[in-house]
Amino acid sequence: MSEGAPTATAAPPDPAPPAPQRESRGRRALTISQREDLHGRLLVSPTVIVVLLFAVLPFLAVVLFAFLDVRLVDIPRLYIDNLEFTGENVAAVWGSPRFWSAATTTVIYAASSSAGAVLVGLAVGLALRRPFRGRGVIRALVLIPYVLPVVAAATIWKTLLNPGYGLVNAVGTEWLGWAEPIAFLTTTSRDLGPFAVPVALLCVIAFEVWKTFPLAFLFITARLQVVPEDIEEAAQIDGAGKTRIFRHLLLPELAGVMALLAVLRFLWSFQNFNDIYLLTGGAGGTEVLAVRVYSELVVRANIGTASATGLLMTGMLLFVVALYAWMIKREKA
Amino acid sequence: MSRPSTEDRVLGVLRWTVITVAVLVTAGPLLYGFLLSLRPFQSVVSEPLDLFPSLDEITLEAYPTAMAEYGLGGNMWNSLQVALATAGLAILFSVLGAYAAVRLRFFGRNTVNVVFLGVYLLPGIVLAVPLFVLLSRVGLTGTLVGLVFVYVAQTVPVALYMLRTYLMAVPSSVEEAAMIDGCGRLALIRRVVLPLALPGVAATALYVFMIAWNEYLFALLFLVADRERWTVSLGIAQLTEFSVPTTVLMAGSIAITVPVVAGFFLAQRLLVTGLTSGAEKG
Numbered sequence: 005m006s007e008g009a010p011t012a013t014a015a016p017p018d019p020a021p022p023a024p025q026r027e028s029r030g031r032r033a034l035t036i037s038q039r040e041d042l043h044g045r046l047l048v049s050p051t052v053i054v055v056l057l058f059a060v061l062p063f064l065a066v067v068l069f070a071f072l073d074v075r076l077v078d079i080p081r082l083y084i085d086n087l088e089f090t091g092e093n094v095a096a097v098w099g100s101p102r103f104w105s106a107a108t109t110t111v112i113y114a115a116s117s118s119a120g121a122v123l124v125g126l127a128v129g130l131a132l133r134r135p136f137r138g139r140g141v142i143r144a145l146v147l148i149p150y151v152l153p154v155v156a157a158a159t160i161w162k163t164l165l166n167p168g169y170g171l172v173n174a175v176g177t178e179w180l181g182w183a184e185p186i187a188f189l190t191t192t193s194r195d196l197g198p199f200a201v202p203v204a205l206l207c208v209i210a211f212e213v214w215k216t217f218p219l220a221f222l223f224i225t226a227r228l229q230v231v232p233e234d235i236e237e238a239a240q241i242d243g244a245g246k247t248r249i250f251r252h253l254l255l256p257e258l259a260g261v262m263a264l265l266a267v268l269r270f271l272w273s274f275q276n277f278n279d280i281y282l283l284t285g286g287a288g289g290t291e292v293l294a295v296r297v298y299s300e301l302v303v304r305a306n307i308g309t310a311s312a313t314g315l316l317m318t319g320m321l322l323f324v325v326a327l328y329a330w331m332i333k334r335e336k337a
Numbered sequence: 338m339s340r341p342s343t344e345d346r347v348l349g350v351l352r353w354t355v356i357t358v359a360v361l362v363t364a365g366p367l368l369y370g371f372l373l374s375l376r377p378f379q380s381v382v383s384e385p386l387d388l389f390p391s392l393d394e395i396t397l398e399a400y401p402t403a404m405a406e407y408g409l410g411g412n413m414w415n416s417l418q419v420a421l422a423t424a425g426l427a428i429l430f431s432v433l434g435a436y437a438a439v440r441l442r443f444f445g446r447n448t449v450n451v452v453f454l455g456v457y458l459l460p461g462i463v464l465a466v467p468l469f470v471l472l473s474r475v476g477l478t479g480t481l482v483g484l485v486f487v488y489v490a491q492t493v494p495v496a497l498y499m500l501r502t503y504l505m506a507v508p509s510s511v512e513e514a515a516m517i518d519g520c521g522r523l524a525l526i527r528r529v530v531l532p533l534a535l536p537g538v539a540a541t542a543l544y545v546f547m548i549a550w551n552e553y554l555f556a557l558l559f560l561v562a563d564r565e566r567w568t569v570s571l572g573i574a575q576l577t578e579f580s581v582p583t584t585v586l587m588a589g590s591i592a593i594t595v596p597v598v599a600g601f602f603l604a605q606r607l608l609v610t611g612l613t614s615g616a617e618k619g
Contacts, residue, residue, distance in 0.1 A: 040442055040443060041442070042443075043437070043441055043522050044442065044444075047437035047522075048433070048438070048443075050429075051431060051434040052449060054486065055453065055490050055493060057490070059490045060452065060456070062464045062468045063463070066466060066467050069466065069470065128355060130352075132356065142356060142359075144602075144605075146359055151597055151598060152598075153550065153590075154551055155571075155573050156594050159586050159589075159590045160587070160590055162577065163586070163587065169385040170385065171388070174385035218363075245344045275460030275461065277461065277462045278553045282553070297462050298465075301558075307466065311466050311467070317463060318459065
């Protein structure tokens with residue numbers, strides 16, 4: 005493949021070029037710190053170039069496109085000098101009820117799946133805290149959802165939940181006495197007694213919790229391993245039960261890592277496209293912002309509104325990041 | 338004194354319930370997919386509750402069907418090329434970058450770190466819009482090369498961050514000795530730093546490989562029009578849109594999972610050796 009070109013840019017020049025030697029004998033052309041500076045910049049330059057071209061530049065382009073009247077068919081005729089600026093995209097997206105309903109869905113989805121992932125990770129982490137035979141194997145098995153390719157995981161879940169031959173519906177109709185199979189991934193809401201249950205949304209949240217709790221489990225386990233044991237032993241000798249030890253000793257120790265995990269998971273779930281698109285395609289009340297960006301881009305072929313949606317979405321993310329940073333700062337002060 | 342003991346008993350039961358449920362829920366679906374891939378489609382439809390196929394029923398038919406008839410074999414080859422190229426380039430770039438970040442003081446070092454962190458937080462779907470536009474403007478959509486560069490940009494910051502930790506563990510006295518012996522910067526990285534940090538580098542490479550192998554969104558956006566170039570994730574996802582037998586889809590899902598799970602266990606082993614060999618210095 006095209007590995008030749010970037011490799012060439014990655015090669016820093018020879019540290020001792022012949023030219024300076026000719027100019028001044030005995031004196032180094034570059035001091036050690038100057039050379040360090042040069043080498044440092046040369047060594048990071050391939051990374052910087054790739055990141056600038058494929059991440060920073062595109063982000064600036066999103067900001068630009070959000071204020072342009074541009075559709076997919078216009079791409080071949082898109083030049084810097086014939087751009088027409090407009091505020092209509094942002095206005096249209098901001099005024100669209102579909103955007104706000106997607107935003108609400110996204111917040112519900114991200115908040116519940118991040119909370120779920122952290123809590124399940126905590127439960128499994130605590131359950132696997134004390135060693136027993138076979139713990140290593142179980143730890144490895146628990147990580148499966150996290151390493152499974154998302155497409156494979158979604159395909160298996162779709163089969164499990166299939167109304168025709170899926171295991172869940174088979175168990176439900178044969179053993180649990182369901183009147184009929186449930187089309188889990190397309191049902192917007194279903195009455196269960198006095199409650200309307202958002203079936204499809206719960207399914208994609210469950211999928212996200214299932215797929216991401218292993219990460220929380222790993223972090224919490226790592227944190228549990230460095231909890232000092234002597235205080236716990238002292239509390240035990242003083243007659244504190246396990247729940248009290250957990251509440252007053254372990255939980256304060258774990259609070260930091262759990263908060264960080266919750267925030268990170270929220271940020272990632274907030275922008276998640278794959279899982280929802282693969283499971284439901286955005287149907288059944290699961291249309292999140294990421295899916296909206298995609299359908300604006302691909303289905304409606306409108307680059308302007310897709311970018312405007314993406315820009316507003318990034319703005320919300322930045323707001324959450326800023327909030328978290330502010331809270332951390334206040335706590336430290 | 339009875340309260341702690343009831344509490345302990347309840348918690349003990351709860352603990353094993355959590356462990357059992359966790360194992361069932363995490364390993365169960367994968368096992369389910371594997372078992373379905375061994376059965377004829379007709380029997381899956383008529384007897385969805387018969388999880389374990391009888392011996393005379395077991396068939397491996399779904400695998401060659403998925404690979405040849407539905408083209409997943411070719412898709413896998415595409416994925417392999419993309420993932421290898423991504424891992425190779427990302428490691429090359431990030432080893433150089435991580436070395437600079439750990440050992441060298443240069444102008445703009447902190448700015449670079451902040452920018453990388455920012456890139457990590459930017460939503461992929463938001464970057465996808467302009468990347469789609471810009472790459473189709475220069476004619477790189479529909480090519481695997483364009484995809485590789487996007488993947489490299491997405492993974493290099495993480496790879497660099499991971500590698501930094503491993504490179505920090507390499508004692509700088511070894512490097513200084515090599516430099517005094519007249520070793521240039523690049524030769525130093527290749528001959529001294531890389532071998533010492535090899536487990537970490539290999540683990541990072543596997544991690545990047547897995548990300549590229551699993552990636553779906555960008556493959557969908559860039560390649561969907563050209564079936565010849567589909568990656569295997571895209572291939573399977575596209576097949577679910579048609580009435581392809583579930584058994585074939587399960588076979589495909591298991592087939593793309595095997596390299597990832599193998600790689601994961603390999604990486605774990607590498608990391609464990611890496612950590613213990615570091616700990617021995619005491």
